[in-house]
Amino acid sequence: MVHWTAEEKQLIASIWGKVSVEECGAEALARLLIVYPWTQRFFDNFGNLSSPTAILGNPMVRAHGKKVLTSFGEAIKNLDNLKGTYSKLSELHCEKLHVDPENFRLLGDILVIVLAAHFGKDFSPACQATWQKLVGVVAHALAHKYH
Amino acid sequence: VLTAEDKKLIQQTWGKLGGAEEEIGAEALWRMFHSYPPTKTYFPHFDLSQGSDQIHGHGKKVVAALGNAIKNLDNLSQALSELSNLHAYNLRVDPPRFSLQFLSQCLQVTLATRLGKEYSPEVHSAVDKFMSAVAAVLAEKYR
Numbered sequence: 375m376v377h378w379t380a381e382e383k384q385l386i387a388s389i390w391g392k393v394s395v396e397e398c399g400a401e402a403l404a405r406l407l408i409v410y411p412w413t414q415r416f417f418d419n420f421g422n423l424s425s426p427t428a429i430l431g432n433p434m435v436r437a438h439g440k441k442v443l444t445s446f447g448e449a450i451k452n453l454d455n456l457k458g459t460y461s462k463l464s465e466l467h468c469e470k471l472h473v474d475p476e477n478f479r480l481l482g483d484i485l486v487i488v489l490a491a492h493f494g495k496d497f498s499p500a501c502q503a504t505w506q507k508l509v510g511v512v513a514h515a516l517a518h519k520y521h
Numbered sequence: 522v523l524t525a526e527d528k529k530l531i532q533q534t535w536g537k538l539g540g541a542e543e544e545i546g547a548e549a550l551w552r553m554f555h556s557y558p559p560t561k562t563y564f565p566h567f568d569l570s571q572g573s574d575q576i577h578g579h580g581k582k583v584v585a586a587l588g589n590a591i592k593n594l595d596n597l598s599q600a601l602s603e604l605s606n607l608h609a610y611n612l613r614v615d616p617p618r619f620s621l622q623f624l625s626q627c628l629q630v631t632l633a634t635r636l637g638k639e640y641s642p643e644v645h646s647a648v649d650k651f652m653s654a655v656a657a658v659l660a661e662k663y664r
Contacts, residue, residue, distance in 0.1 A: 404642060405642045405645060405646075408642045408643070408645075408646050409642065409645055409646040409649050426642050426643050426646075429642075430642065483626050486626070486630060487626075487629050487630055487633050487640070487645060488633075490629075490630040490631075490633035490634045490640075491633040491634070491636070491637050491638065491640045492637075493634070494634050494635070494637055495634055497630070497634050499548075499551055499552045499555045499556070500555065502552055502555070502556055502627075502630055503552075503555045503556040506556040506557070506626075507556075
């Protein structure tokens with residue numbers, strides 16, 4: 375089980391409290407599709423992904439980004455049981471969606487960059503370290519049920 | 522592959538740093554040591570406390586090398602040749618495709634905190650590709 379210090383929990387909560395799940399989720403997913411274009415392979419039915427502008431404006435991308443980050447919010451409420459929280463989602467990503475877990479790491483890193491751009495100097499090194507740890511354990515939990 | 526547009530964005534972005542390059546280098550390193558503690562194993566001879574002169578000095582070196590690479594985007598292999606030798610034969614840092622991703626992430630976070638919205642998805646993409654290209658050149662001579 376992952377151990378979180380009081381300071382880490384505070385750094386997570388203070389950032390999360392100010393995040394717009396819809397905006398941030400949309401931004402993070404769009405950047406994944408832009409920066410790592412091969413990830414578009416999972417979204418063939420999303421319509422126009424032909425340029426950064428198209429991706430950023432695509433309503434399906436925005437909606438899905440919101441879904442993904444809402445789920446992330448669940449993780450934050452359940453820091454002491456991430457594997458349990460993500461058990462079903464992990465099975466889904468393996469058995470139905472066939473997503474290589476490496477993509478969870480990529481999205482996690484992108485989320486950190488989105489937060490950095492949003493929060494500027496407030497996204498201190500200590501803050502980044504805590505969030506890198508968080509996205510790492512979330513990625514791990516999502517990969518846990520792969521077989 | 523770095524497109525002409527990527528190269529333009531990278532050069533423009535670097536141009537926006539307004540002399541803060543050294544600070545940025547030091548901050549990126551500090552963030553890397555903090556977020557990825559195993560990277561400290563390459564610096565047992567350094568004072569790694571916050572604000573250390575050695576971190577600052579090394580950050581300055583790293584950023585100068587990147588700045589040089591940015592002036593030579595059409596010939597990265599040659600521009601980074603000395604550094605490639607150094608990393609492969611002397612420093613033997615775990616193949617850059619592992620370690621450099623941590624430096625790349627922390628450099629990008631540092632840039633994003635300073636540039637905010639200007640660190641757009643297109644800029645993000647260009648910088649990420651650039652750092653990957655640098656890592657590939659540094660890894661060329663490993664074996």
